[in-house]
Amino acid sequence: MTSVLAVHGLQRRYGAVTAVDGISFEVGAGEVFGLLGPNGAGKTTTLESILGLVRPDAGRIEIEGDADPARARAKIGAVLQATGLADKITPREALTVFGAFYSAPLAPQMLLERFGLTEKAHAAFDTLSGGQKQRLALALAFAGNPRLLLLDEPTTGLDPRMRREVQDHIAAIRQERRAVLLATHDMAEAERLCDRIAVIAQGRIVATGAPRELIAASGAATLEDMILKQTARA
Amino acid sequence: MSALAALTLLSLKLNFRNRMAILYGYLFPLIFLVAFWALYRNDPVPLALHIGQLLTITVLGGACFGLPTTIVAERERGVWRRYRLLPARLWVFIVSVLAARLVLLVSAALLQLALGFAFGMPWPAHAGALTIGFLFTAFAFMGLGMTIAMLVDNVPAVQALGQCIFLPMLILGGVAVQLESLPLWAQHVSVFFPGRYAVEVLQRAFTGAGLGGSFFDLLALALTGLAGAIAAAGMFRWDRSFAPNKAWLAVAFGMWLVVGAAAELRGQVAISRSADTQPVGTSRDYAPGAKSTADWHAVTEADFETIAFDRLPSDQGIIAPVSRSDAAPDPAIVPLLDRIRDGLPGWAPGNVADPVQRTRNLLAVAAVPDILEMEQVERFVPRLVFARLQAVIPPQDLPKILYWIAMHPDAGDDAAIHQLDDLGLPDVSGATKPVHARIMIYAFKLLGRLTGKIPPI
Numbered sequence: 289m290t291s292v293l294a295v296h297g298l299q300r301r302y303g304a305v306t307a308v309d310g311i312s313f314e315v316g317a318g319e320v321f322g323l324l325g326p327n328g329a330g331k332t333t334t335l336e337s338i339l340g341l342v343r344p345d346a347g348r349i350e351i352e353g354d355a356d357p358a359r360a361r362a363k364i365g366a367v368l369q370a371t372g373l374a375d376k377i378t379p380r381e382a383l384t385v386f387g388a389f390y391s392a393p394l395a396p397q398m399l400l401e402r403f404g405l406t407e408k409a410h411a412a413f414d415t416l417s418g419g420q421k422q423r424l425a426l427a428l429a430f431a432g433n434p435r436l437l438l439l440d441e442p443t444t445g446l447d448p449r450m451r452r453e454v455q456d457h458i459a460a461i462r463q464e465r466r467a468v469l470l471a472t473h474d475m476a477e478a479e480r481l482c483d484r485i486a487v488i489a490q491g492r493i494v495a496t497g498a499p500r501e502l503i504a505a506s507g508a509a510t511l512e513d514m515i516l517k518q519t520a521r522a
Numbered sequence: 523m524s525a526l527a528a529l530t531l532l533s534l535k536l537n538f539r540n541r542m543a544i545l546y547g548y549l550f551p552l553i554f555l556v557a558f559w560a561l562y563r564n565d566p567v568p569l570a571l572h573i574g575q576l577l578t579i580t581v582l583g584g585a586c587f588g589l590p591t592t593i594v595a596e597r598e599r600g601v602w603r604r605y606r607l608l609p610a611r612l613w614v615f616i617v618s619v620l621a622a623r624l625v626l627l628v629s630a631a632l633l634q635l636a637l638g639f640a641f642g643m644p645w646p647a648h649a650g651a652l653t654i655g656f657l658f659t660a661f662a663f664m665g666l667g668m669t670i671a672m673l674v675d676n677v678p679a680v681q682a683l684g685q686c687i688f689l690p691m692l693i694l695g696g697v698a699v700q701l702e703s704l705p706l707w708a709q710h711v712s713v714f715f716p717g718r719y720a721v722e723v724l725q726r727a728f729t730g731a732g733l734g735g736s737f738f739d740l741l742a743l744a745l746t747g748l749a750g751a752i753a754a755a756g757m758f759r760w761d762r763s764f765a766p767n768k769a770w771l772a773v774a775f776g777m778w779l780v781v782g783a784a785a786e787l788r789g790q791v792a793i794s795r796s797a798d799t800q801p802v803g804t805s806r807d808y809a810p811g812a813k814s815t816a817d818w819h820a821v822t823e824a825d826f827e828t829i830a831f832d833r834l835p836s837d838q839g840i841i842a843p844v845s846r847s848d849a850a851p852d853p854a855i856v857p858l859l860d861r862i863r864d865g866l867p868g869w870a871p872g873n874v875a876d877p878v879q880r881t882r883n884l885l886a887v888a889a890v891p892d893i894l895e896m897e898q899v900e901r902f903v904p905r906l907v908f909a910r911l912q913a914v915i916p917p918q919d920l921p922k923i924l925y926w927i928a929m930h931p932d933a934g935d936d937a938a939i940h941q942l943d944d945l946g947l948p949d950v951s952g953a954t955k956p957v958h959a960r961i962m963i964y965a966f967k968l969l970g971r972l973t974g975k976i977p978p979i
Contacts, residue, residue, distance in 0.1 A: 341606060341607075358609070361607070361608075361609040362609040364607075370600045370761075371600040371601075371607070372599040372600035372601055372603075372604060373599070373601055373604065374601055375599070376536050376539040376540065377536060381532060381535070385525075385529055385532045386608065388523055388525040388527075388528035388529075389525045389608045389609055389610050412539075432609070
């Protein structure tokens, strides 16, 4: 498997608190890798470190072998929590403008079609449904034709139908040989989408592997039970 | 299209989709202009003498309210957090926001000027200087706007803080209320507000000497903008969850103090017109040894010798000023001066049969702009009046009549004072005694010239 993302010994402290403590993992092309763990475990700090939004205290992050954060960001598409768009921007405008930041952007029309937003191409952002907004967020993450997608709880707050829609789009990414790093609290989502997962607790990876293998190895009945067991030990 | 251009264009589009932004950015400046036009409808030149104030209000509103409101609203919605994920440096986002804001400010100002022209406002005397002054003003207030944007967490706080800066600047800073209308203490306060420098530089560009004499004003605006930009950079945050270091405010507002202190050290802080309404004395103050005469025919050259011409106010002062013969009027007031010069021959009060009343009426044309403190206009009209008097009053009679009027300023009929609108000048309402006093001074001044007691300049 060709590694798109390689994280080695990542460490980040906030004062006396160590948010991420020596995390290492790799994500290959065409792989969906899940980060699971309780709130405050260090998932978001890990994602922000990969994006270059947070400067690690130690460790090395490489995107396709390149450790330069500025160059790396051009290869990453991201859906983070608590991000938004202006109320009156339209999906087509957002995709066009965001694409302008990349050297080889994907065509807005193609992204609108792919994420089912063609009919809403000229609608104001504040008139879109929650699912449409999240699909647009995914489409924007694709605007720069990224090699790596970082998705931080992309289905949180969506109803089941909308959640399934977004998950279908994430599942489809695997076919494109892109790497996906998915942070989620949704166990069903992790089981359905992730090829491998890393369970994080107190800033450390306490278990890594395919969801079914981890469940079997732990003797737990479900992924949730396995995670509760693993994080309780940490 | 580059990312910077695309983002700038997007900012402009989004602004035009926001009703409140249109209201504050375009409608309010026009309302201010109409209000000023109504308030100063008796101005000799519509709006021209207030355009510095109007443009400053426009920039102040757009840069100190509109700009931070946009940024803070976007930051609240997580737009800037989303921008942060893009592969671009911070300056791209900042420059795009400022470029879009500058376009909005310029377009609002052009719209305001267009309406002003429709009301009869003349073209700016120095368009290049006006452009430069406008850019400096925009820079100063956008720096301040960015400081506000980085300081506050939400839109209501922008409005609250903006008002705290906006209102004192309007009232005490010489922006909405003209400096000369303010008491001396307030004029000293005004030097600590950048609005004063904006008004001065813009007004000077529109009706004054252009950038001449504006170096300090431009420097004050540049330093204000620079300090604001530095403070904003120090407090910059992509996300409202990060608390700004408020110590940077000392840089932004400390510069106001520095600039104000520098202005105080330079002097020229007070713009006092209060002396202009003070009594200028009586004819006895200027001709203490004068004897009474039966009528103007009895006036002799010996009477002229009783006049202490050196006691008269200076031609270059603010009481009864007279322009130097080689001084060129500001282009903004040339149309009005042309109208007065061309209108005087047909002006009925200037052609009445009684030569004394005729002279008195014509002197009123010079006295009224003086008493109304019509800066620029007041010092050029007397020369037009003097020329007209010399054309319509026999040369052997004019000195005697002037002496007679100077010694009897309160005599005669005041009807002419209320017919000045025929010449494009406002009528004087209320007490006319101050006008009589200025008629007296101008009578003395012309008499001095005619008799060679006051050297021609």
